[in-house]
Amino acid sequence: MPVAIEVKKINKQFVLRHTRSLKETIVWLFTGRKGDLSKKFHALHDVDLEVQQGETVALLGLNGSGKSTLLKHISGVMLPDTGSVRTRGKVAGLIEVGAGFHHDLSGRDNVYLNGAILGMTEAQIDEQFDSIVDFAEIGEFIDTEVRFYSSGMYLRLAFSVAVHTDPEVFLVDEILAVGDEPFQRKCLDKIKELSAAGKTLVVVSHDLELVSRICDRGVVLQHGNVVFDGPIDEAVARLRTESSR
């Protein structure tokens, strides 16, 4: 199996600045740089990760362990300070579904806009449009402005667009915690279907029950370090002991 995601020794430091004004920065420069304008925070530390095509990987860890930051590096939203990230084929993120949605546009316009943002061509969206609307169970409301949608409808449509982008690598961040029970099950089935079709999945979630049903492999992060990489059951067990400590 070829490699789908290759993360080599990446480091990421965040600079937490306390000011966003030019004046304060200049004053600081001229007063002999007293004190710190910024604090550094090591979000990822020498992280290595190699994911084969068709693997289903869960990134686990407590809040602030660097899971979402790692996911953002894989999607290209963030670039590492040192080290390298490489991916094969189209990568699509369900990183906070609906980021590309605009409340004042109709469902239809949002499907096109969001599809294009996620890398679909016009022809692909035209072709998939009915299937997207069907899956989202939006029906006649597709030409209504999204602002009038219930939060469930909104998320269903956003999820539906994302799964129809047909990427090789699928990044999922906490999306499964949304929607009502039947739709959650539908999402889960869709995700399992994708993985059966040989798509690569990388999932970030705090729902340990859920990830152990979807994923085969678990990677545990702690303060920006990978502390465990192996079968999902062991990863979950490890995280449980860590959090109960």
Add this chain to the structure above:
Amino acid sequence: MTSAVSNGGPDALVRPGVGGGLAEVFRQRFLLKLLVRKELQIRYRGSVLGLLWSYVKPGVQFFVFYIALGVFLGLERSPRNPNGLANYAIYLFSGIVLINFFTEALSNAARSIVSNGGLIKKIYLPRELFPVASVWVSAVHFVPQLAVLVAACLVVGWQPSLLQLLAAAAGFIIVAMLATGLGLLFGSANVYFRDFENIVDMLLMVATWASPVMYAWTMVRDKLGEGWYSVYQVNPITIGVEAFHYAFWLPTTDGSAPIPPNLLSLWLPVGLVVSFALLFVGQWTFRRLEGRFAQEL
């Protein structure tokens, strides 16, 4: 594996998040079109007059300037004021439409990265799309104003030559490139320091008066002398505005008004070069800064 990267095929391993700059925007025309359409759809959403505002605002602005400058300050030629500019209304409006395009394009482009922060933080896409879309939207708003200008010109007997129309097109391209370049520059800098929004507002206020929109270029030359006048003339907006005067205003007069020397042979090419250089600087700065957009927004 390295060879797989260099041949760049669809199955190669590639570094995510490294875009191709403005060339990438061209490849993503469909997304650009949708972003522009979205902006146009939501701009006047919920307002009664809607797109009419694109006419009302420049109309009022033109009227105020015309009364204050043309009539009160005596820039318009009349029987009692033979030294004024003939058809001052056309003169004024042809400059105003171009300045309005520039003002709207740059002020929106400079804010575009911050205002689309929610998206930029979550999904990777070529971020140059946002400033370019802002300029594009302003170009769409420019069209009705241009239509009004052309209609007004025709009423007073406008018969331009092909050369004059080409000069207008070149003037528009100069200003559009300048707005895109500065938009990329200030749009990316604004992510780090929000002061740049205010700097842009200030620049735009100066830009309106630093080019011969309200007054004649001869007044500048007479006060500054040839040396400083050349400095004034390097400003791409000045060149763009003069090209518009040459194309829209001059053919409606008896043609006796002087046009800036070497406007076509020297200054238009200079304007194109300066704007292109600033576009390059803007793109370069943008690419240096965009790597940390997601964490700074």
